[in-house]
Amino acid sequence: MAHSVARSARRADARQNAEKIVRAAIACLGRSPEASINDIAQEAGVGRVTLYGHFPSREALVEAALVRLLAEGDEVLEAIDLTGDPRDGLRALMESGWLLIAQAASVLQAAQAVLPPGRVQELHAKPEQRVHDLVCQGQAEGVFRADIPADLLTSVLHHILHGAAADVATGRLDTTDAPRFVAEMALAVCAVPTAKHHHAAKPR
CATH class of the missing domain: 1.10.357.10 (Tetracycline Repressor, domain 2)
Structure with missing residues (x-):
């Protein structure tokens, strides 16, 4: 039961991070089409490793x-x-x-x-x-x-x-x-x- 709850929590966190990253990408690219991965990660409040875990490129x-x-x-x-x-x-x-x-x-x-x-x-x-x-x-x-x-x-x-x-x-x-x-x-x-x-x- 505890493992199931933990997995659900991890999936929820992953979804939230992915949503934050996409929203950050829209915001950064909206300001400049040349916005970098670093710019987007900073806007989303996540690290590059987390970002690349959701989007490989x-x-x-x-x-x-x-x-x-x-x-x-x-x-x-x-x-x-x-x-x-x-x-x-x-x-x-x-x-x-x-x-x-x-x-x-x-x-x-x-x-x-x-x-x-x-x-x-x-x-x-x-x-x-x-x-x-x-x-x-x-x-x-x-x-x-x-x-x-x-x-x-x-x-x-x-x-x-x-x-x-x-x-x-x-x-x-x-x-x-x-x-x-x-x-x-x-x-x-x-x-x-x-x-x-x-x-x-x-x-x-």
Whole structure:
């Protein structure tokens, strides 16, 4: 009985340490994508040996931090009502998605520096699928353009979000303007072209 209680206590301590380390990684990488293992261990209040006992490398820890942020962001996006007009849903997704990407931008930068591009893309698959499904819904209902594949529109929307985050980071875009701008750009990209635009696009 005593051994069982001790094992449970050790597992609880291990979970708490792992949680502290991930939270410390998010905080440190959020301040600087080059944050070191020493920085993160100090932030978490643990030693390097304890940290490496949970995460065998800086890469593994960076991935864990990104996975955590994406999971928390997905909970926010999951709560958005997408059952009405797809245009309203797209605006809400882009505005909320922008805030989440802005919060995770530095951690994402750290991940892109140490993880294979395919892995980063894989981790983004679920939120991108949500946008893709909404684009397909809007195309089916005739409120989004159907002359461009949904895959390509989704990719453009992804780049709008990350481009805005990069512009904010470099000071080219004000944080308070970004949610409205990314939403308006997304709606403009997906809008059904007018007859005039169709005519102008025809080859001579």
